[in-house]
Amino acid sequence: MLAGPASAEELSGMYDQYVQGSRQFTVLGTEQWPDPDTDSHWYLTLSPCGEGCTTVTSQTGGWTHEMRLIDGRWQFSRPNPAGATCDGVRQPSTFEYSYDPVTLTGTLRDASICRGLRAYSETPVSLIRTGA
Secondary structure: OOOOOOOHHHOOEEEEEEEOOOOEEEEOOEEEEEOOOOOEEEEEEEEEOOOOEEEEEEOOOOOEEEEEEEOOEEEEEEEEEEEEEEOOEEEEEEEEEEEOOOOOEEEEEEEEEEOOEEEEEEEEEEEEEEEO
């Protein structure tokens, strides 16, 4: 395994985005129930697209988005094609990613509306560099 970048400017190459374990579902800041374990890997190619910008291309999901350095963190969002489940019903949701630029650890938030309220599940994620 290769080490993470020394600074945000060096974020490029092949990465394994590791989504770690179970998630806690929250409605308006109140924890409701945990989701089952959901470890997964997404294989990504990261390419610089200007100062504070990296293009993220999923090798396993067929999508491309720009990740921006905002408030000292790498961040991007994309639609969740599977949606989120609330009371047994699937509905649209958005994946929101946020990473520390040095450690490349952070959170994946799946944001939606549940019972008419803002809801989300939050999961730890990390980017592991696998190649140039």
